[in-house]
Amino acid sequence: MGHKKVCLECRVTLNSTYASDSESSYLCSECGKPMTLLPHRFRPPKKSEHKKWETVKFLIDNGFYFQHIYENASKSVNGFTKSENLATYPQNMRDAKDFVEKFKSQAKQ
Incomplete structure (x- = not known):
């Protein structure tokens, strides 16, 4: 199952596969702030x-x-x-x- 990386500042959502050994911090490509990892069921506005x-x-x-x-x-x-x-x-x-x-x-x- 995939996850979504979400930037609450820019309102950007990126689909992502998730591996427990991957980096735990994701930075937004638009503003550089940390993104939040949410489950695949999240439907962004x-x-x-x-x-x-x-x-x-x-x-x-x-x-x-x-x-x-x-x-x-x-x-x-x-x-x-x-x-x-x-x-x-x-x-x-x-x-x-x-x-x-x-x-x-x-x-x-």
Whole structure:
């Protein structure tokens, strides 16, 4: 599976293959600032959609790197943890604030 390198400053997204032994820091070719590595499921907004990019930045700043987030997390079934119902990432800031509050226990530190 591929990953996406995202520059939140320039609103540039590059598709990338990911190898654990590759460099961990990627620099934007346009501004030279570090890019953020996100999973392949991230669907970037258009470059002109400034409010949606603000929402993406807010989510990342709060530990939500477009990883799987579950509505009902951690049900133990025969000694295994089972998670159900993937949550949908919000598209606007109002919903993003509610999302961050509701799922803060699943945010990356």
